[in-house]
Amino acid sequence: MKINKIAIVGGGTAGWLVANHLGKALKGDKSASITLIESLDIPTIGVGEGTVPMMRDTLQHFGISEAEFISRCDATFKQSIKFENWLDKDRHGDNNFYHHLFDYPFPMGEDLTNYWLNKVATSPYSQTVSFQEAVCENNLAPKHITDPEYAGQTTYAYHLDAKKFAKLLAENATQNFDVSHVICNVTDVQLNKAGGIRSLITDNFGELEFDFYIDCSGFSSYLLGNKLGVKFIDQSSKLLIDRAITVQVPTNGQESLKPYTRAVAHKAGWIWDIPLPHRRGVGFVYASSYMSYEEALQKLSHYVGPDIESLTTREIPMQVGYRERFWQDNCVAIGLSQGFVEPLEATAILVTDFCAQHLAERFPRDREVLADLAKRFNDNVSYAWSKVIDFVQLHYYLSDRVDSAFWQDVKNEQMLSEDLRNKLLRWKYFSPKSTDFTSKYEVFDIENYLYVLYGMKFLTRPQQLNSVEEDRMAEIEAKVKQHAEYLSAELTEQRELIDKIKQYGLTAI
Known part of the structure; x- marks a missing residue:
């Protein structure tokens, strides 16, 4: 039996x-139809979202102009997540931080990790292996106005307004990929004899x-x-964070825009702070077993300042798992219906995009x-x-x-998977290598682990370098610093470039 009519x-x-x-995958197939059914009674969760660099490829794949996306979705460039106070203040100082950068930590194609381990006290890992931290700390954009769309001097993703982003995606899907958009509530489901779904019962269309x-x-x-x-x-039981209080904080549109998400740790979780052109999306993420709602709200108020009294806060319970x-059978779940963990590392949109691409x-x-396809999808x-x-x-563990x-x-340690425990043991003696990540379904790969491990002061026994290796790597380190x-x-x-893009656009690829 053919599958032609698809409902989202x-x-x-x-x-x-x-x-x-x-829509992109089935474009041109006249026998296929896609209908998205949306309820206006269900509010969206987003208060400003962070993405990862994969989103650039996705938007380009959809044929969406980067300049239009930036203008329509109040987007800003994101080049890193800056983790603040995730380490002990007495040992590492007040306001200690490290960057999980988006540029690969292999300058000039060579891994400097072991070189850095041999001189670990001299500079942060990210400064040794990448010039991007200097760009971030100076609040600079990742590209020039003359760079083509989706191309840059550094690797980047975006911060965006989730509601405006959904609207732009909706227009692109309906106008360019012939997706039908139906507004109604699904009130019930009829199943078929095989245990799949036969039909949907709706309030407006039966x-x-x-x-x-x-x-x-x-x-x-x-x-x-x-x-x-x-x-x-x-x-x-593995991830203790289960609540967030969110607030949108207006700004005057003149402040310097940070090209990274702030993730500021507190005594029972952390705070996200996402800069958009005219507001900040702030979320106080916490474990309710360790902090009451009243204390969490008080600490969020202290972070945001007295203006919070005039703002609307929203508590979001988190179902942690999948x-x-x-x-x-004939039903696939994607997005929050599939699973969720706390928003550290922008996992929600990342996994959604990954799974949607996998399905398509x-x-x-x-x-x-x-x-066959269901088993493959479920396993992956x-x-x-x-x-x-x-x-x-x-x-958290580090x-x-x-x-x-x-x-x-x-x-x-018992909260960790056996695979992660084994990797951490291995990494005490050998720094991570690409062979530690053997599946293309690793959502986070070697570069992500390197920035977090060594940003968090993980100790790996350094391998001895000969003088020739040390001289060559010192030369590369100097080139990284020079390029920074x-x-x-x-x-x-960043704000200056965003304003120029809105005024002049970018060169299409």
Whole structure:
């Protein structure tokens, strides 16, 4: 039986990313139709979102102009996550920090990690292996106004307004990929004899029947979890963060725009701070077992300042974990309906984009291939989720903070997966290598681990260098520093470039 009629249940960033990926993949196939069904009664969660560099490739793949995206979505450039106070203040000083940069830490193609380990006290790891930290600390943009769209002097992603982003994606999907947009509430589901979904019952259009269903309904997981009964695997014993209080903080539009997300640790979690042109998206992320809502709100107020009294705050409970399966019969869950961990490292949009692309690469056009593709998808996505949890856990486990029960408890080695425990043991004697990451479904790879490990002062026994190696690597380090100084002098402050792009645009590739 052919699969021609496809329904996406739920809009927002997840639903419209799926619509664009599938629309692009099936463009020109006259027998295929895609309908996105969206309820206006369900609010979106985003208060300003962070992305990773993969989003540049995605937007370019969709045919979206970078200049239009920046203007329409209040986007700013993101080149790093700056982790502040994740280490003990007495040992490392007040306001200690490190950067998880987006540039690869292999300047001139050579890994300087062992060279840095032999001289670890002289400078931070990120300054030795990358010129991008200097760009970030000077609040500079990653590109010139003359650089083509999606090209830059450094690797970058974006901060963006999630609601405006979903609107832009919706326009692109409906206008360029012929995706139909239906506004209604899905009130029930009819199942078929095989245990899949036969049809949706809606308030405005009655019964709507499709061949394949994509669940982008958010935390409710209305199709896969609620109606098909796929269990949720709770991971709260591994990741203790389960709440966030969010607020949008207006700015005067004149401040210097930081080209990174701030992640500021506190006694029971951390604070995100995302700069957009006219506001900051701030979230106080915490573990409710270690801090009450009242204390969390008080600490958020202290961070934001007295203006918070006139602003609207919102508490978001977090279901930490993921579904036992993500694809069952003719239904796939993508986005929050699939799973969620705390927003450290911008995992939500990253995993959504990854899974939407994975689905679109081999979307089934015949029921005969459903079982094979479902198994492949479930295996790969389950692996990806397990590695996301490993990477987020790593940040807490490596911290040497002991100033609260939270920071003491998150360093319990038994909370780690066996694979992560083995890697950490190996990395005591050998720095990470690409062979430690053997699957293309590793959402975070060697470069991510290197920045976090050595930003958090992880100790690896250095391998001895001969004089020739040391001289060659010292020369590379000097070139990195020289290029950092060059970019610091040549690149434009971020807000200035954003304003120029809105006025003049960028050169299309």
